[in-house]
Amino acid sequence: MTDVDVDTIVSEAISRHKVAADNADIEVRTDAPSNLRVLGDQTLLVTALANLVSNAIAYSPRGSLVSISRRRRGANIEIAVTDRGIGIAPEDQERVFERFFRGDKARSRATGGSGLGLAIVKHVAANHDGTIRVWSKPGTGSTFTLALPALIEAYHDDERPEQAREPELRSNRSQREEELSR
Template identity: 75%
Template structure:
């Protein structure tokens, strides 16, 4: 293999897009990755890349530019974002410029998600804080009226609880998304998870005259962390109670499907429109904002369920039909004795 063939192989297999262009805009060398990143179209250099290359060819200076997808293009809809670095191929003979292209789409999506998250948190925290300020002011003006003080005091307490719940769920969500190490997964009894999750919301169910119906104990065990699994199932039950009419039933069932154990929570609420079903696991998304806030919802419960499932190598899926109700199904890997043997070996190592 010649040196030329080796160099061509290096360029063609590079994870970066690579383009060499001359002063006449002729593409001398390019690789497949450059085409995938839309720097080269049918052998022609993209206008934005050529503009950057021209500046480097004229000044001799390295140049780094970000290339978001053109407005209205299909690439823009897919979120493609490219970082372009241009330098002279040889400073002593400034006739060729080499362009390196890196896919920054994931970083751009993460940054956009971070901005949205900060904006959402700011908005969501502002609502209870503002309400608490108004209620505190009303209390100060009603010190001589015990009934008014009790009424406003109760509302102030409810808003403070809502704020505390939101902060707690934000901390939990941050932990699940990798801010700190999660516990090691062990054998967990599914029936105890379901019972503990139900007990957390028995009072809320009784207050709404909602019956929580469960199938018989299954004896299943899963590979997981019990507190996290209880939180996930409890969030599903809380969500079902919040969106169910008074006097209805929330059903919980367990089954094994292949290597997974499924815990399904079904309500008889008003259901979720198809357009909203893909978004219900997003942070702060609410199908019915007024109803969610009225029941103390933070808009974070289902996002936490999604991340608990992911951290257990499981999944969460939704079936819903407007006017009928919804079923959320949490899937967690089944625990077998072989899993216990593998865990013992890892600890021994």
């Protein structure tokens, strides 16, 4: 595992599916570069995100938008892929991460695929101590969010930014209060 730039993961995943997006007249839009970092295997992370982008394109109508955003949320970095496609039935949402699972058979024939893409994403997320989750509404679209632990940089005590010291200060204060109450 190495230090991986999230912006690089996003740009490489998009570039893998640029032709498919162009052919489907789908705009793939991202938020501003984030300078966020994770500890991981860059090749596997690009593959996982590329699978999400590929699905978003495949299940979206011509001329629609697919968006990718990234943010830090607590101890995690979240990368979300949102489409305005067909959505996923509520009863299928938990099963989409199973190997070989295909939703509605009519839609499955139209979009092709083996039913392995989301299982691969789930496996890559798990191997990086992360998670994958879905929000979807039929007829509206879906958002798949890949959450990975943020890279924690090592600081010497006198170099750490104040916000990195806050939990430690709080825990030391709690320990002192506990000792005084005895």
